[in-house]
Amino acid sequence: MEQEIEKxxxxxxxxxxxxxxxxxxxxxxxxxxxxxLYQEMNTIYDSENWNLTDKKPSYKKVREYEEFFKGDKxxxxxxxxxxxxxxxxxxxxxxxxxxxxxxxxxxxxxFIAGLFLxxxxxxxxxxxxxxAEYKDWNVLPSLTQRDSATELVNIEKLxxxxxxxxSLILIxxxxxxxxxxxxxxxxxxxxxxxxxxxxxxxxxxxxxxxxNNDSLDSSKAHWYLGLxxxxxxxxxxxxNEFKLLIDNGLNFKKLEAKExxxxxx
Numbered sequence: 001m002e003q004e005i006e007k008x009x010x011x012x013x014x015x016x017x018x019x020x021x022x023x024x025x026x027x028x029x030x031x032x033x034x035x036x037l038y039q040e041m042n043t044i045y046d047s048e049n050w051n052l053t054d055k056k057p058s059y060k061k062v063r064e065y066e067e068f069f070k071g072d073k074x075x076x077x078x079x080x081x082x083x084x085x086x087x088x089x090x091x092x093x094x095x096x097x098x099x100x101x102x103x104x105x106x107x108x109x110x111f112i113a114g115l116f117l118x119x120x121x122x123x124x125x126x127x128x129x130x131x132a133e134y135k136d137w138n139v140l141p142s143l144t145q146r147d148s149a150t151e152l153v154n155i156e157k158l159x160x161x162x163x164x165x166x167s168l169i170l171i172x173x174x175x176x177x178x179x180x181x182x183x184x185x186x187x188x189x190x191x192x193x194x195x196x197x198x199x200x201x202x203x204x205x206x207x208x209x210x211x212n213n214d215s216l217d218s219s220k221a222h223w224y225l226g227l228x229x230x231x232x233x234x235x236x237x238x239x240n241e242f243k244l245l246i247d248n249g250l251n252f253k254k255l256e257a258k259e260x261x262x263x264x265x
Contacts, residue, residue: 001031005038130263131231134256137192141185141217151177155189168193184210184217191224195231204228219245223253226260239264 007013008021025031137159143152151174158167171190175182182190191206207228211221226241242257 001034005035008035009038127230127233127235130260131227134230134260135195135227136256139253140188140192143185143189152186155186159189159193162196164193164196168197182209184213184215187213188217188220188224191228195224195228200228200232219248219250220252222248223257226257230260230264235264 004021004024008018013021025035140159143156151170155167155170155174158164158170167189171182171186171193174186187206187210191203191210194200194203194206204225207221207224211218211225213221222241222245226238226245229235229238229241239261242261245252245257246254246261
């Protein structure tokens with residue numbers, strides 16, 4: 001049946017052969033379905049070029065392939081497959097329809113894996129860019145005050161110099177020295193250092209402590225927790241934190257939170 005379908009699609013049948021073939025197809029639902037699939041695959045792919053028409057294929061996967069190939073990414077994939085085909089089948093006697101279905105399998109793999117990976121890559125890049133764009137350590141409170149302890153002055157100086165590991169060490173020493181919970185301002189620096197050092201889970205823990213801290217700065221933790229979740233691509237959690245920030249009474253980073261929510265939706 002495959003050879004007959006290929007012969008029919010290539011216009012290689014005589015008038016009489018065509019009449020017999022179409023009657024055979026009409027009597028056999030499976031053969032009719034096979035012909036439809038071959039026709040649709042033949043429409044978007046043949047040995048010379050890719051033909052995309054306005055007529056929508058009946059098979060969902062074929063429609064997905066067609067829509068994909070109409071896009072820029074699909075065009076690149078198309079070219080790559082075409083070049084591979086030219087080399088691979090240069091001396092092969094494989095039938096055209098077999099080639100189509102060999103490549104249909106390859107296309108499916110590229111379509112599923114490629115779109116997923118491209119989507120994940122683009123999403124990760126976008127979220128990383130948003131994190132980098134919206135993190136603003138300039139709004140951290142100053143630890144440099146009159147008669148401040150030397151440790152606090154150095155923590156801030158080291159952080160501003162981007163010596164995050166050294167700043168973090170001083171905070172940890174301060175914690176051990178005082179043997180007590182850090183105040184809200186130090187918690188902000190602790191979490192910021194941890195984020196910059198990619199200690200993301202530790203940063204979430206620090207900002208959660210800040211959130212539960214009974215201070216004026218506690219509600220700021222929603223902003224920083226949102227950044228944490230944005231950085232690690234937990235977008236629903238990030239959006240929830242930004243929404244909570246907008247709903248609280250503090251006018252801290254509300255505009256930025258609204259902007260981020262618009263971009264994440």
